[in-house]
Amino acid sequence: MESKKSVGIWIRVSTEDQAQGESPQHHEQRARWYCEAKGWTVATVYHLEAVSGKSVMEHPEAKRMQKDIKEGFITGLVFSKLARLARSTKELLAFSEYFQEHNADLISLQESIDTSTPAGRLFYTIIAAMAQWEREEIASRVAASVPVRAKMGKTLGGTAQYGYRWEGEKNAKRLVIHEEEAAVRRLMFEIFLQCKRKKTTAKELNKRGLLTRNGSKWTDNSVDRLLRDPMAKGMRRANYTKSTGNKKHWELKPQDEWVFVDCPAIVSEDIWDKCNNYLNAQAQNRKPLGRKTIFLLAGFVTCHCGRKMYIYHNHPVYSCRQCKNRVPMDVVDNAFHQMLEEYLLTDGDVAKYLAQSERLMAEKQALLANSLAESKKLKRQMEDLEDMRLKREITSDRFLVRYKPIEEQVAGLDTTIAELEAAIASINVQRMSSDLVMQEAKKLHEQWPTLQFEQRRTIVETITESIVVEKDEVTVCFSHLPAPHLSENAGTRRRDYRGS
Structure with missing residues (x-):
């Protein structure tokens, strides 16, 4: 049996909020009711009352929460609204990226964001787009100064390439030859001219202890x-690469943006040209790698x-190496598409659920x-x-007799209010998720022939829970969220593929 999801409450x-009647106890109670409605276990509560954003x-x-996420103690965080999690966009991006990196969910009750649902997962997409935009804005400002500095021969930051070193003060550095490294680099050219093999050259350098x-x-x-x-x-060469967002990878800029500045040479132009002519010829003769095959339903x-x-x-052909079960890929793809059509066009479970959700x-x-x-x-x-009591x-005695029952009634109402707010948030999250699933599934069915592979794959990931291949049938479980009173298999379809 699958264990309950363990979450924390933030x-x-x-x-100012407390002065307006929004007590920490009220926020916690509402979050607990939401978790109870979802069947989640509240593992801990993080208290940051009256803390500056x-x-x-x-x-x-916050440090304790991040540690719990990293160690898997909790896999989700429930909070009243985004402004309570973080006040700045930068901080929100940082939290979101951290949670996504550790496969944990963010649940904001006021904004109806629950990243454990298909609709909520769009939140990560939006946040990632915002983060990318912010990085590009910073990069564009930095990039504007790079060509100017490069043409002036100034350092653009970072260490000098192997065989060279920067010399001088911070604002007046010049590139000079690092004699010991330059000797190794010259030897590299000499060895390659003899063997014309990069791996052999590397092995020879390593053999000589030149690291x-x-x-x-x-x-x-x-x-x-x-x-x-x-x-x-x-x-x-300067201003010739740009970051891809991944610290370990970069890509070349268009050659018309490159800047070349004279510097001390380690080898002659003739030697450099000979080596590079060999390298280019080897690259042209090498058989290019074929495009990696990607299958629409792979992984499901x-x-x-x-x-x-x-x-x-x-x-x-999809194959199981354990029991030798095999089924052609096109059979699974066709069965998926047919079951999706049946699910959307002849089944009223989702529509019924949405109507009941509206009434509820x-x-x-x-x-x-x-x-x-x-x-x-x-x-x-x-x-x-x-x-009245202050004015005597x-x-x-009369004050207590009249005040106490009202105080108890207010406390009961506060609990009821928290429960109702949590129920509304839960219904809203489910309704948004079901709306998204229906819209995306209809796109998959109606526009299947015209959608690009990447688009179809994204939609499949959004609406599909699993695809199970039996000996004579395919079972697809779609990921809409049926109401508790509906069948547990409301989103499941089966099709006999052996006899079709």
């Missing part, structure tokens, strides 16, 4: 990079024995409005009694 209520990330409770600057062994890739770089023949297809089924050796939402909202109004009225009565217009 409580950060400002002094600017210091959230460095707060001890890289950081003490690593040479590889064919590191040899290729240094042989090809024109800096060795006295042409320092599972054998009835519980093992994943894969397509091996480019044969379009209206009922809960009406009850909430009444409860809030009644609570507000009773709190005014409490304030009047308190004022009522005795202590």
Whole structure:
């Protein structure tokens, strides 16, 4: 049996919020009701009452929360609204990226964001787009100054390439030859001219105990990079790469943006040209790698024995190596599409669920409005009694007799209000998720022939829970969220493929 999802509750209520009646206890109770409605276990509560939004990330409770996420103690965080999690966009991006990195969910009750649902997962997409935009804005400002500095021959940051070093003060640095490294780099060219093999060159350098600057062994890739770089023949190349967002990967800019600056040469232009002519000829003769095959339903297809089924050796057949179960890829694809059509066009479960959700939402909202109004009225009565007591217009005994029942009634209403708010948030999250699933599934069915592979794959990932291949049938479980009173298999379809 699958274990319950373990989550934490995040409580950060400002002094101003508390003055307006939003107590930490109220926020916690509402979050607990939401977790109970979802069947989740509340593992811990993080209290950051009256904490400034600017210091959230460095707060001890925030550090504890991140540690719990990293160690898997919790897999989700429930909070009242995004502004309570973080006040700045930068901080929100940081939290979101951290949660996505550790496969954990963010649940905001007010914004109806629950990243454990298909609709909520769009939140990560939006946040990632915002983060990318922010990175590109910063990069564009930095990039604007790079060509100017490059043409002036100034350093653009970072360490000098192997065989060189920067010399001088910070704002007046110049590139000079590092004699010991330059000798190794010259030897690299000499060895390659003799053997004409990058791996052999690397092995020979390593055999002689001549390692890289950081003490690593040479590889064919590191040899290729240094042989090809024109800096060795006295042409320092700058402003020729840009970041891809991944620290370990970069890509070349258009050549018309490159900047070349004279620098001290390690080898002659003739030697550099000979080596690079060999490298270019070898690259042209090498058979290019074929495009990696990507299959639409890969990763979702599972054998009835519980093992994943894969397509091996480019044969379009899903196979299970455990029990030798096999089914052609096009059979699974066609069955998926047909079951999707049946599910959308002949099944009223989702539509019925949405209609019932609307009615239930209206009922809960009406009850909430009444409860809030009644609570507000009773709190005014409490304030009047308190004022009377301060003015000694009522005795202590009479005050307690009249005040205590009202106080208990208000406490009961506060619990009811928290429960209703949590129920409304839960219904809203489910309704949004079901709406999204229906829209995306209809796109898959209606526009299937015209959608690009990447679009179809994204939609499949959004609406599909699993695809199980039995001996004579395919079972697809779609990921809409049926109401509790509907069948557990409302989103499941089966089709006999052996006899079709």
